[in-house]
Amino acid sequence: MSQNFFIFFFTWGVFLQYWPGWLTGAKGLTVSEVSIIMGFSLVVRAISTMFVFPIASKYLSDKKLAFFLVSSSLIAVLLYLPMNSFPALFTMTMIFSLFYPSLLPAVESSATTLVQQGNVHYGKSRSYGSIAFVISVFLLSLMIGFYGEAVILWSMIAYLMIMFILQAMPAPEILSTKPSVEDRAQKFSMKSLWKVKGFPVVMIIVILLQGSLASYYNYSYIYLQDYLEVNTFYIGLILNIAVLFEILFFLTADHLFSKWKTSSLLLLAGAGSTLRWVMIFIVPNAWAFILSQTLHALAFAMAHYAFIQYITRILPKQQLANAQGLYSALAMSLSAAVLTLFGGALYDITPGLAFLGMTVFTIPAVAIILLTKRAYRF
Numbered sequence: 062m063s064q065n066f067f068i069f070f071f072t073w074g075v076f077l078q079y080w081p082g083w084l085t086g087a088k089g090l091t092v093s094e095v096s097i098i099m100g101f102s103l104v105v106r107a108i109s110t111m112f113v114f115p116i117a118s119k120y121l122s123d124k125k126l127a128f129f130l131v132s133s134s135l136i137a138v139l140l141y142l143p144m145n146s147f148p149a150l151f152t153m154t155m156i157f158s159l160f161y162p163s164l165l166p167a168v169e170s171s172a173t174t175l176v177q178q179g180n181v182h183y184g185k186s187r188s189y190g191s192i193a194f195v196i197s198v199f200l201l202s203l204m205i206g207f208y209g210e211a212v213i214l215w216s217m218i219a220y221l222m223i224m225f226i227l228q229a230m231p232a233p234e235i236l237s238t239k240p241s242v243e244d245r246a247q248k249f250s251m252k253s254l255w256k257v258k259g260f261p262v263v264m265i266i267v268i269l270l271q272g273s274l275a276s277y278y279n280y281s282y283i284y285l286q287d288y289l290e291v292n293t294f295y296i297g298l299i300l301n302i303a304v305l306f307e308i309l310f311f312l313t314a315d316h317l318f319s320k321w322k323t324s325s326l327l328l329l330a331g332a333g334s335t336l337r338w339v340m341i342f343i344v345p346n347a348w349a350f351i352l353s354q355t356l357h358a359l360a361f362a363m364a365h366y367a368f369i370q371y372i373t374r375i376l377p378k379q380q381l382a383n384a385q386g387l388y389s390a391l392a393m394s395l396s397a398a399v400l401t402l403f404g405g406a407l408y409d410i411t412p413g414l415a416f417l418g419m420t421v422f423t424i425p426a427v428a429i430i431l432l433t434k435r436a437y438r439f
Contacts, residue, residue, distance in 0.1 A: 062171070062172050062175045062181060062186040063185075063186040063189040064189075064227075064230075065127075065168050065171060065172070066168060066172070066186055066187055066189045066190030066193070067189040067190060067192065067193040068193070068223070068224050068227055069164055069165070069168045069190065069193075069224070070189075070190035070191065070193040070194045070197070071193040071194070071196065071197045071220050071223075071224075072161075072164075072197070072217060072220040072221055072224060073165070073190075073194060073197075074193070074194040074195075074196075074197030074198045074201065075197060075201060075213060075216050075217045075220065076161070076217065077278055078198055078201075078278070078281075078282060078300055079198075079201055079205075079210075079213045079282065080099070080213070081095045081099060081279050081280070081282065081283065082205075082210055082213065082282045082283065082286075083210050083211075083213035083214060084098065084150065085210075085283065086209070086210030087209065087210040087211045087213065087214070088144075088145060088150060090147060090150065092280075092283060092405065092408060092409070093405060093409065094147050095279075095405075096279070096401060096402060096404075096405030096406075096408075097151070097402075097405075098147075098150065098151050098154050099154075099279055099401050100398045100399075100401040100402040100405070101151070101154075101155065101398070102154045102155060102157075102158040102398075103158075103394045103395065103397050103398030103401060104394070104395065104398045105155045105158040105159060106158045106159075106162040106163075106389075106390075106393075106394040106398075107389075107390040107391065107394035107395040107398065108390070109158065109159050109160070109162065109163050109390075110162065110163050110165075110166050110386050110389035110390040110393075110394060111386055111387060111389075111390030111391070112386075113159070113163065114126075114163045114166055114167065114382070114385075114386045114389070115382055115383050115386040117129070118167075118170065118240070118382040118386075119240055120239075120240065121239070121240075122236060122237050122238055122239045122240070123167065123170065123171045123174065123232075123235075123236040123237075124228075124232045124236045124237045125237075125239075126167055127164065127167050127168070127171070127228060128228045130160055130161070130163050130164045130167055131164065131221065131224050131225050131228055132225060133159075133160035134157070134160045134161040134164065134221055135218075135221040135222065135224075135225055137153070137156050137157040137159075137160055137161065138157060138161070138214070138217050138218055138221060139218060140153055140156070141153050141157070141214055142214075162389070162393075162394070163389070165389055165393070166382070166385040166386050166388070166389040168190075169369070169385050169388075169389075170381055170382045170385040171236055172186065172187070172369075173369065173372065173373055173381045173385070174235060174236065174378060174381060175233065175235070175236075176373050177373060177378055177381075178235050178378070182315045183314075183315065183366075183369055183370075183373070184310075184311045184312065184313070184314035184315040184366065185311070185312060185315060187311045187366075188308050188311035188312045191304050191307045191308040191311055191362075192308055194304045194307075195301045195304045195305060195308070197220070198297055198300050198301050198304065199297050199298070199301055200216075201213065201216055201297065202293065202294060202296060202297020202298070202300075203294065203297070204216065205293055205297075206293050206294045253380070254376075254380060254383055254384060254387065257375060257376070258437060259375075259437035259438065259439040260375070262429065262433050262437050262439065263323060263327075263368065263371055263439055264387065264388070264391065264392070265429065266327050266331075266426050266429055266430060267327070267364055267365075267367070267368045267388065267392045268391050268392045268395075268396045269331075269396065269422040269423065269425060269426035269429075270327070270330055270331055270334060270360070270364040270392075270422070270423060270426050271361070271364060271365070271392040271393055271396065271397070272392065272395075272396025272397050272399065272400050272422050273334055273338070273360070273400065273419040273420070273421075273422040273423045273426075274334075274360065274361060274397065274419070275396075275397040275398075275399075275400035275401045275403075275404050275419065276338075276400065276401075276404035276407075276408070276415040276416050276418065276419055277416070277419075278397070279401050279404065279405075280404060280405075280408055280412070280415050280416075281300065281350075282296060282300070284350075284408075284412050284415075284416075285299060285300075285347070285350065287412075288345075288412040288413075289345070289346065289347050289350065291347050299347070299350065299351055299354065300354075302351060302354035302355065302357075303354040303355075303357030303361075304357070306354070306355050306356075306357055306358040306362075307357055307358055307361065307362045309358065310358040310362040310363065310366070311362060311366070314362075314363075314366050318363075318366065318370075319370075322434070322439065323367050323368075323370060323371045323439045324430055324433075324434035324439050326363050326364075326366065326367035326370070327363075327364060327367050327426070327430050328427065328430045328431070328434075329359055329363060330359050330360065330363040330364035330367065331364075331423050331424075331426045331427040331430060332359070332427060333356045333358075333359025333360050333363070334356070334359065334360035334364075334419075334423045334426075335420050335423040335424060335427065336356060337353045337356040337357075337359075337360050338416045338417055338418075338419045338420050338423070339417065339420065340352065340353045340356075341353050341413060341416040341417070342413040342414065342416055342417035345412075345413045368388060368392075371439065372384045372385075372388075396422070400418075400419065400421075400422065403418060403421075404416075404418060404419070
């Protein structure tokens with residue numbers, strides 16, 4: 062489980078933090094064009110993770126599904142090489158988004174299966190993913206300083222090739238087990254998830270909280286480089302501060318928060334996220350941004366841990382892929398797509414406003430938690 066997280070998040074560091082920077086720096090697109098591309102790619106990603114991934118998981122074992130997604134992602138990213146125009150890059154990004162982002166729910170689904178079946182600690186294993194993310198972002202910031210933004214694409218190609226090779230390594234038996242006819246029948250009932258008491262409320266809350274990270278993921282690199290005029294080398298270090306605190310959280314989460322209620326974890330996540338975006342807007346300088354990075358442990362990690370903890374406790378194995386697909390589609394994609402476009406419009410007015418605008422999601426999330434935690438007992 063730790064190995065899967067480490068390998069995947071090495072590539073995720075390239076995609077999540079530097080893809081918009083590659084489109085602007087290496088391909089010469091404007092911030093508005095990048096906003097359109099990344100926003101629509103999140104819509105495609107949502108469709109893929111909500112429908113394609115759960116359906117594929119009905120017929121393929123976790124290991125074979127991961128191999129298919131890695132192979133398709135590698136082919137897609139190689140096709141980026143001759144692309145230069147906005148229409149071509151838009152089209153290619155939509156194709157890439159059909160496969161690559163689905164690796165995230167695939168890895169998470171495997172993890173929740175192993176947590177249920179193997180009695181292992183999710184937090185400690187997930188921290189390996191965060192460690193890989195730090196290494197990836199740091200290495201890439203150094204390479205960009207020497208070779209420019211063009212190295213971003215080549216790094217993604219190289220890392221996906223490594224991931225492809227490592228798919229041949231042995232995996233636990235449970236991950237190589239092909240779903241049975243009975244499993245397929247239970248997996249197909251995604252609608253039944255919405256009938257589980259408390260699940261719709263928890264899903265709405267994580268949609269709001271994870272969606273609020275849209276401006277951070279898409280515009281923080283550009284904000285630090287162009288608006289705050291931070292040296293490219295230091296941008297990598299600054300972005301890594303958030304992941305360092307994320308690592309600390311995941312390393313200690315199983316020990317500190319395993320007995321906490323999901324509602325308490327989500328409430329703390331919502332409060333921390335709101336404070337983070339307000340801080341960046343009120344104090345527009347590099348030091349305030351650095352301080353706000355410490356809140357990533359709450360804004361992202363705690364919200365994510367709360368959802369994983371919740372579905373692991375209440376759902377059977379056959380429904381985990383469906384829950385992960387919905388989470389990735391709605392919380393990590395569609396909500397982020399809406400706020401990426403919203404944040405891009407705000408960024409054109411005033412860069413800091415793109416971050417403050419994210420409280421449009423976090424404040425309602427806090428209100429919903431306070432109003433529903435007793436009624437639904439989550």
